[in-house]
Amino acid sequence: MNYLITIIGPTAIGKTALSIALAKHFGCDIISCDSRQFFKEMKIGTAVPSDEELATATHHFIQNKSIFESYSVGDFEQEALAELDELFQKNNIQIMVGGSGLYVDAVLKGFNDFPDIDDSVRTEINTKYDTLGITYLQGQLQKLDSEYYQKLQTENPQTLQNPQRLKRFVEVCIGSGKPYSSFIGKRKNERNFTPIIIGLEADREIMYERINQRVDIMLNEGLLVEVESLYTNKHLNALQTVGYRELFDYFDGKTTFEFAIEQIKMNTRRFAKRQITWFKRTENVSWFDYLTDRNEIIKNIEKITTT
Numbered sequence: 001m002n003y004l005i006t007i008i009g010p011t012a013i014g015k016t017a018l019s020i021a022l023a024k025h026f027g028c029d030i031i032s033c034d035s036r037q038f039f040k041e042m043k044i045g046t047a048v049p050s051d052e053e054l055a056t057a058t059h060h061f062i063q064n065k066s067i068f069e070s071y072s073v074g075d076f077e078q079e080a081l082a083e084l085d086e087l088f089q090k091n092n093i094q095i096m097v098g099g100s101g102l103y104v105d106a107v108l109k110g111f112n113d114f115p116d117i118d119d120s121v122r123t124e125i126n127t128k129y130d131t132l133g134i135t136y137l138q139g140q141l142q143k144l145d146s147e148y149y150q151k152l153q154t155e156n157p158q159t160l161q162n163p164q165r166l167k168r169f170v171e172v173c174i175g176s177g178k179p180y181s182s183f184i185g186k187r188k189n190e191r192n193f194t195p196i197i198i199g200l201e202a203d204r205e206i207m208y209e210r211i212n213q214r215v216d217i218m219l220n221e222g223l224l225v226e227v228e229s230l231y232t233n234k235h236l237n238a239l240q241t242v243g244y245r246e247l248f249d250y251f252d253g254k255t256t257f258e259f260a261i262e263q264i265k266m267n268t269r270r271f272a273k274r275q276i277t278w279f280k281r282t283e284n285v286s287w288f289d290y291l292t293d294r295n296e297i298i299k300n301i302e303k304i305t306t307t
Contacts, residue, residue, distance in 0.1 A: 002088045002193035003305050007097040008104060008279045009200035010272035012210040014290045016049050018200065019097040021294045022301070023057035028091045030059045031080055033098035033107060035073070036241055038065045044218050044226045045243035067230070067238040077106040081191075088193065093305060101278035108197075110189025117175035125171050129163060137166035141180075144173035148181035155277055164237055196304055198297060199279060199287040206290075211268050215261065218243070227251075242267045 005022060007015045019030050032038075036046040040063040048062060060083055065071050080096075084107075087094050098104060128136050138160055142149040148169070152159050159165050169180045176183075202210070227247040230239060234248045243264050250260040279285070286300055 002092045003094075004084065004108075004193045004195050005093065005095045005301060006104060006108065006195050006197045007095065007200065008101075008197060008282065008285065009099065009290075010207060010275040010279075011047070011099050011268060012214045012272070013200045013202060013207065015097050015099065015200060016047075016053060018198070018294065018297070019095050020049075020053055020057045022298065023095055025298055026091070026093045026095070028094050029087050030057050031083065031087075031094065031096040031107075032059055032061045033076070033080070033096055033100055033103040035076075035098075035100040035103050036238070037062055037098075038071060038076075039063065039067045039238050040065065041067050041230060042226070042238065042244070044221050044223045045241075047214065047218070067233060067236050073102055073106050074111060076103055077111065080107050084193065094193075099275050101275065101282075104282075108191070108195050110191075112184045114172055114183050115176045117171050121171050121175040122167075125167055125174070129167065134161065134163050134166065137163060137170055140170045141166060141173070144170065145179035145181055148179060151181070156274060158271070158274065162237075162240070194304075195284075196301055197282060197285045198301070199282075199285040200290045201276075201287055202290045207272060208269050211272060212265050215243075215265050215268065219261070223247070242271055 005026075007019050007022075009015055022028075023030050034046065036042055037048050038061055039046070042048075043063065049059065054062065061076070061080065084094060096104070096107060125137075138149075141160075149160075172178075172180045172183065223243065224247065227244055228251065230244065231248060231251050233239060234244075239245075239248075246255070246260045246263040246267065249255045249263075250257055255263070288297055
């Protein structure tokens with residue numbers, strides 16, 4: 001039987017360090033499912049593992065794409081499953097780690113079975129978006145699928161600021177004549193592995209302090225220079241993320257440097273809260289304090305893999 005050890009939890013909680021320790025113990029590879037660490041131009045601001053960490057265990061899906069490429073969660077699902085099929089031939093235990101809940105779910109459970117949408121619908125939505133902006137997409141989703149709109153507003157408000165995701169929701173609603181949410185959960189995807197989900201957590205004050213420290217470390221490592229080098233491409237979807245948006249505003253002269261840094265810390269803390277909300281809904285998670293001895297976590301995993 002194959003097992004996919006999946007490590008989840010908020011940003012800066014210690015997932016990378018634990019994944020490497022487990023990879024060394026079980027002699028396996030690591031699949032990264034951090035939706036921003038895919039991009040080779042974004043290293044410091046996405047907290048890509050250090051060169052030493054990458055050398056300690058074999059990682060996949062780290063800086064393997066460019067910000068200029070179109071890459072969706074569906075693309076990742078297909079590529080990650082294909083990679084896992086190969087890795088399981090070498091070792092029946094593999095590791096997946098990351099804080100992008102949607103990408104974790106894509107690999108563990110798969111996507112829902114949505115209908116094909118006529119290209120003319122997509123073209124019309126793109127045209128109206130170019131004219132009316134993101135408020136058009138938000139209004140359409142609220143009108144056509146108010147239940148799903150409210151769910152996003154409560155649980156994942158950042159998605160309501162993502163035009164690519166909103167376009168998809170709206171095109172499904174218009175193209176099918178049904179709410180987007182009506183297609184969720186309609187298909188069960190078979191997997192050739194059993195997930196073992198390990199969650200890391202900490203008291204909120206500790207988590208926030210770790211986030212603040214990480215931002216300071218990023219600045220010391222050259223975050224400002226990295227963001228400045230990407231400034232001319234700030235419109236790209238990959239760069240619409242915390243740590244980059246705030247410094248783009250600074251380069252635009254909209255804020256002071258000090259205010260931009262405080263915004264990065266605040267928005268990262270808000271992002272961590274949304275991650276916790278998402279992951280706490282995940283079923284069958286073994287939660288551990290971030291300081292838990294790794295041997296205890298290993299014993300917990302081995303109880304499952306050896307029975």
